[in-house]
Amino acid sequence: MKCYWCEAPITRGNPNLTWLDEYESKDCEFHPYAFDILALKTTNQSAPHQTVAEVHEVIKKDYEVKQAQRFRQPLRAVEDNVVLLSRKASRTSRSAAEKILPRTGTLRRRVYEIILSAGLITDEELERQIGGKHQSISASRRSLVLDGYIVDSGQTRKNTVGNECILWTFKDEELTLFNDVR
Numbered sequence: 001m002k003c004y005w006c007e008a009p010i011t012r013g014n015p016n017l018t019w020l021d022e023y024e025s026k027d028c029e030f031h032p033y034a035f036d037i038l039a040l041k042t043t044n045q046s047a048p049h050q051t052v053a054e055v056h057e058v059i060k061k062d063y064e065v066k067q068a069q070r071f072r073q074p075l076r077a078v079e080d081n082v083v084l085l086s087r088k089a090s091r092t093s094r095s096a097a098e099k100i101l102p103r104t105g106t107l108r109r110r111v112y113e114i115i116l117s118a119g120l121i122t123d124e125e126l127e128r129q130i131g132g133k134h135q136s137i138s139a140s141r142r143s144l145v146l147d148g149y150i151v152d153s154g155q156t157r158k159n160t161v162g163n164e165c166i167l168w169t170f171k172d173e174e175l176t177l178f179n180d181v182r
């Protein structure tokens with residue numbers, strides 16, 4: 001193998017180890033992180049030797065993250081387990097959250113599917129359809145909003161006690177995917 005940056009021959013014992021050059025060094029002096037090519041001097045940072053496949057993988061990952069941010073596509077899947085927790089959450093709510101975490105993905109999926117088929121729905125109607133705890137259902141709905149799957153439709157509907165409630169709807173995938181494409 002050859003390092004993409006310094007072109008030195010590199011080897012490693014197994015895929016979990018770092019690459020070593022002929023001098024048994026793991027530091028690549030020509031990696032852009034270690035060497036400023038415009039100033040032609042070292043940055044005093046250390047960077048690993050990398051193969052062309054690894055460089056490709058880094059660029060691909062970076063591109064995917066940027067695309068996801070650009071199109072506001074969620075990085076999490078609907079059925080991922082998510083628990084929203086404030087930074088100031090107490091120890092008891094933290095451990096309660098840890099307990100429900102493995103089941104939240106299933107609930108997120110249910111909530112999402114109900115919103116998909118209803119088109120427009122309030123939190124109260126969601127709770128009535130699912131028949132679970134108010135907190136966990138609204139937390140699932142909230143996490144889906146944060147991930148960009150669900151949006152405020154801008155419309156409201158009165159609940160059983162006569163208050164106007166937000167009607168949630170799903171995000172138009174087509175618009176999200178093809179916005180901004182040149």
Ligand SMILES: [Zn+2]
Nearest residue numbers: 003006028049
């Ligand atoms: Zn190198």
